[in-house]
Every structure is written in structure tokens, then in C-alpha cells.
Amino acid sequence: MAECQMITHEIVRGDTLYRLAQKYRTTVPLILLANPGVDPYNLQEGMRLKICKGNLFPEKPSADEIQMMSDMNKAMLQYAGWLKLYLVSLSQSAARQRDVAQRAEQAAGNVVDIFALFYPDAMITKLRDLFVRKYTLELMSYANAVNNRDTMAAEDFEERVSNHAEKIAALLAQYNRYYDEDRLEEWLEQAPEVMEKIVVAAAGGDTVAEFAGFDKLDQWAAALGMYFSDGLRKEFYRQG
Secondary structure (H helix, E strand, O other): OOOOEEEEEEOOOOOOHHHHHHHHOOOHHHHHHHOOOOOOOOOOOOOEEEEEEOOOOOOOOOHHHHHHHHHHHHHHHHHHHHHHHHHHHOOOOHHHHHHHHHHHHHHHHHHHHHHOOOOOHHHHHHHHHHHHHHHHHHHHHHHHHHHOOOHHHHHHHHHHHHHHHHHHHHHHHHHOOOOOHHHHHHHHOHHHHHHHHHHHHHHOOOHHHHHHHHHHHHHHHHHHHHHHHHHHHHHHOOOO
16 A cells, blocks of 8 residues: 555544545545544544545555445445336235335435445435435335326326436535536436336236336446446545
């Protein structure tokens, strides 16, 4: 590992590990590594942290970086998996639908948990509310309305999903310079269309189109997960 200048930073009001990583051109994981036992969500004024200032990053990805990328990819694919199971559950009992919906919410929360390793509590609280409690729930409600052929409800839920996608994209772009707000919004708005095609195919007994839709949802989740992890990698591991 390259040599660096180790300094001591005294926490002041408003400090977060994310901001300190930006200020000293290092990463949140490296700050935590140098300060074992520190609770990143409970920084107290006057607390002293050791920080490796101006760290020179290795050319090859670190083990921590690779793990983050793997975790994000896994979390997003699991999220897509539970969304697919929810679509299947639309032909089953209401209790089954509720159980699967809860698991889909948990999967969405697992995605947010990865972001929570890097960003302050206030941002994560907003992201969790938008992505888990709003975007994901409205997405499933939209699919349910399409399945029930309730056009008015489907249009209403689709608009809500779009609004949540816009807010999620804006929030992530605000905290990460490598996230493009328009691109993220467009990406997040693709999910309803893919899910609608799956629902319609299933209702019409077109298993070929249904399975093709499942593949499309997996591809959507994998691409979005890669974009998420790439932004985190550039912001926290490959700062220039």
C-alpha cells in the first residue's frame, strides 16, 4: 500500500465520514479501518479520528472495493428476484402476495443498506423512504392494478412511481458527482414497463414473452446495480 500522511481530525458539528473522505481525499472504509470501534452514525463533537490524508490508491481494486461491488450486484439481483416472485404471486392468494411484497421491501432495504456504509443518516433516511416505502411499494401496486385491469389505478400508480424515481435520482445525484440525475431517473422509470409486459404475458398464457420479461427485469437490475456500484467506486475508492 502507498505511503500517506496520517493526520488527526477533531470532529466538529456537521462532520460526517462522507464529508471527511471528500475533504482529505480518502475513503470512508479507510477512515473506519484506521479508527476501529468508531460508530459512523454517531460522531461526537470533540472526537478525534486518525485519517490517512491524500491516500494514493492502488491501480488494482482493493478487496473492500470488490466486496462492495459484489454486494451491490447481489442485492439488486435479489431485489429483482422478489419483484418477479411478486408478479407470480398475483395469481395466488392475497396472503401470499403480502408475504412476497414484504420480502421485496426487505430486498430494497438491503440495497439501501449498502449506500448507508458511505452516506450520512439524513440522506439514508430519505433514500430508504423513497426507494423502499414508496418506489417499491408503488411499483408492486402498479403491477397489481395492471393484473386487475384497473386502468385508472394503474395510471395513478405509474405516475407515483415516476415521481419517486425523479426524487431518488435527484437525491443520489446530489450526494454523488458521478451519478447522472436524468440517466438514473430514466433507468428507474423503466421498471413499470417491464413488469407490465410480464403481467400481460402471464395473463395471456404467453410463457415465452413472460420468461423474456423476467430476463429483462434481471438485466435491468444488474445494469442499475453496476451503475450504483460504479458511482460508489469512483466517489470513494478512485477519487481524482
